[in-house]
Amino acid sequence: MYFDVNGKRIFATTGGKKFDNSLPTVIFLHGSGLDHTFWGLHSRFFAFRKYSVLVPDFPGHTHSEGPPLTSIESMADWLNDAVESLCARDISIVAHSQGCLVALEFASRFKDRVKSVSFVASGLATPVNSALIDAAENNPEAAIAMMVGWGFGSAGHLHQGPVPGNSMVAAGRKIMRSNVPGALAADLKACNAYSNGKTAAAAIDCPVQVILAGKDRMAPRKAGMELVEHLHNPELHIIQESGHMIPQEAPDESRLLLRNFIFSNNPSG
Amino acid sequence: MSDFYEFDTLSLHAGQTVDKEFGARATPIYQTTSYVFPDTDTASSIFNLERGGHAYSRISNPTVGVLEQRIASLEGGSAAVCTASGMAATFCAITAILSQGDHIVASSQMYGGNISLMKNTLPRFGITATFVDPTDIDGFGKAIKDNTKLIYGELIGNPGLDILDLEAIAKIGSQHHIPFMVDATFNTPYLCRPFDFGANITMHSVTKWMGGHGAAIGGVVVDGGNFDWGATDKYPTISEPYAPFQGINLWEEFGPAAFATRIRAEAMRDFGPSMSPMNAFLLLQGIETLSLRMDKHLSNTMKMLDFLQNHKQVSWVSHPSLPSHSSHALAKKYLPKGAGSIVSFGVKGGRDAGKAFIENVELASHLANVGDAKTLIIHPATTTHSRIDAQALVAAGITEDMIRLSVGLEDIKDLQSGFEAGFRAARKFAGE
Incomplete structure (x- = not known):
């Protein structure tokens, strides 16, 4: 569906069901340069199990009007504006990578809105290699190749996956090409500049879950464990064989973990 | 590992997850019609496109799935669907986006079966075609009408062997917002990947060089994932709610794999031109040495x-x-x-x-x-x-x-x- 946030036309998939703000809401947040389709093997599942689902394209990504946002903090503010415009309630946030940084800020600053947070493949911060930022600004195809190349583990690079016929690596490239120019660079610079992770993590008081990947080359397990250390009583899971792109590389495992956590901490009647 | 596997490596390994129970190195032939669901929730979620998985081999099959993912990897496409033959692939691709009253601009130099399909058979269902000399680039643009929904041609024309100017025709397609589909049978992805030159869909008769041994008939449609189906209202089968799946909007839900998903959700289910697992196995053996x-x-x-x-x-x-x-x-x-x-x-x-x-x-x-x-x-x-x-x-x-x-x-x-x-x-x- 399309809706308006601060005068800009924003797209979010609702998982195939009409958005209903009387139901608990699961909001899925995508990572740098990606879009709503990244969560396609999770969003529809919750939408058909009595949750309202919202998977927005951040501004400047695929179907959402730009310009892209330039800081993690502004993305959290934007998310709050989106939530407010839809009167969404009882929110479970499910976030991947850069989306986790946004979730840290959102859940720590807008506590009353949030019932639970699931952090997927992230740390407290996401320092970005200057060569990648430079490529994103000056040679987007090279930057996309780096993101996809580093992002997926060996299963992804061998085009394996549970959806018959689909190549997640190729789809990742196509998604990143669909953003407005500069969106990936803006994302990466926002990640690189974010430094409030420890404070934000400590301020979150709702149930939290952390899902890490054993073969993550973008947010290594060590960085993920630092996040775990600063959260209050997190539920930790490590999917050993996955690379950074857990929602695509290990959709069945991650969906089950999310299902159990959200059903338990934010039940829908 | 290097960031991306090269062609020969993908030819041997792409799409296959080594069988966990027995460790079979070759792709197993899953000669089965159907699949035991562990519970009702899993069953309903597979039927409702909430997750990947197999329900019935007319729609998808694990052996065929390996072949599909292998070909998608070699072509650089976001998704592939295998069919019983190359002609089935062409038919499924066309009917995924064209309906009664729609029109195709096609190269005149194509396999006789393709010409017959577009000249004799599809008109019975209200889909017409205009054939253009493949060397007449301007002719492709001139043949486009308001109801044109597809540009189609063979990269290496059969049997005259004229070569389509992929970039020039893709540009025409882009200007008119019409997808460009290439029959890439004669070149295989080893010689040329049409998506690298702006094509949006490819198909192969994998019976030919891809399989290479004259032992199995098969076809494949590959979704380039590079066409914006939602930019206009010309492609409602992709960009508007699809009733059989609770009103799913394939473009919104599946993005770069929306076209392939439509073929699997509709053509494989309603027309049923599925590839047999045995044929997929034989074709995989061929691709290993492509x-x-x-x-x-x-x-x-x-x-x-x-x-x-x-x-x-x-x-x-x-x-x-x-x-x-x-x-x-x-x-x-x-x-x-x-x-x-x-x-x-x-x-x-x-x-x-x-x-x-x-x-x-x-x-x-x-x-x-x-x-x-x-x-x-x-x-x-x-x-x-x-x-x-x-x-x-x-x-x-x-x-x-x-x-x-x-x-x-x-x-x-x-x-x-x-x-x-x-x-x-x-x-x-x-x-x-």
Whole structure:
């Protein structure tokens, strides 16, 4: 569906069901340069199990009007504006990578809105290699190749996956090409500049879950464990064989973990 | 590991997760109609496209799935759907986006089955086509109407061997917001990946070089994932709610795999042209050696071209690698490794000489196929293209004396010796 946030036309998939703000809401947040389709093997599942689902394209990504946002903090503010415009309630946030940084800020600053947070493949911060930022600004195809190349583990690079016929690596490239120019660079610079992770993590008081990947080359397990250390009583899971792109590389495992956590901490009647 | 696996590695490994129970190295043949669901929730979620998985082998099958993912990886596409044949692939792709009243702009130089489908069969369902000389780029633009929904052509035209100018035609498609679909059977992704030049959809008869052994019929449609189906209201089958799946909007939910998902959700379910697991297995064995075979096909082709060009009983030889061919420059651009292993030539003495040649040539098999490991020959005017009219024959670049040769992998000396037997029989018709 399309809706308006601060005068800009924003797209979010609702998982195939009409958005209903009387139901608990699961909001899925995508990572740098990606879009709503990244969560396609999770969003529809919750939408058909009595949750309202919202998977927005951040501004400047695929179907959402730009310009892209330039800081993690502004993305959290934007998310709050989106939530407010839809009167969404009882929110479970499910976030991947850069989306986790946004979730840290959102859940720590807008506590009353949030019932639970699931952090997927992230740390407290996401320092970005200057060569990648430079490529994103000056040679987007090279930057996309780096993101996809580093992002997926060996299963992804061998085009394996549970959806018959689909190549997640190729789809990742196509998604990143669909953003407005500069969106990936803006994302990466926002990640690189974010430094409030420890404070934000400590301020979150709702149930939290952390899902890490054993073969993550973008947010290594060590960085993920630092996040775990600063959260209050997190539920930790490590999917050993996955690379950074857990929602695509290990959709069945991650969906089950999310299902159990959200059903338990934010039940829908 | 390196960031991305190379072609030969993908040819061997892409799509296959090694069987966890027995560790089978070859892709297992899952010869089953259906799959036991662990619980009702899993069953309903597979049926509702909430997750991946298999429900019934008409829709998807694990062995076929490996082949689909392998071909998608080699083509650089976001998703692929295998079908029972190449013609089924073409039909499924067309019907995924075209409906009654819609129109195709197609190259006039295509496999006779494609021409017949678009000229005779699809019009019965209200879908029409305008055929354009593949070398007439402006003609593609001029043929586009308000109801045109697809541009279609073979990269290497069959059997005239004219090369489509992919970038020029993709540009026309982009200007009119019409997807450009390429039949890439004759080139395979080893010689050219049309998505790299702006095509949006490819299809293959994988019966041919991809499988390479003449043992299994099959087809595939590959979704380039690079067409914006939602930019206009011209493609409602992709960008508007689809009732059978609770009003799902495929474009919104699946993005770069929306087109392939429509084929699987509709064509495989409602028409049912599924590939058998056994055929998928055989075709996978072929793809494992695709680059090796293509290199040998190409080297043998160059030697046969030299042999035919210097043979006194050959009136003409056509292949895009020859400077005399009208598509030579395009072949160098799009097919730098080589322009395929189909050669057209004429035997002096006309139709009767051609007939005598075909009936007496040794080693080369007289049959209606191409892309086998074995060398094949046929007379297109009386066989593969016999169901199209005289005007269409001319448009397809077919002459009465044309012999189509699909160069195989035999030892070149044996192959040339076998051809001499055919030429000896044809000699009396050449006035010698």
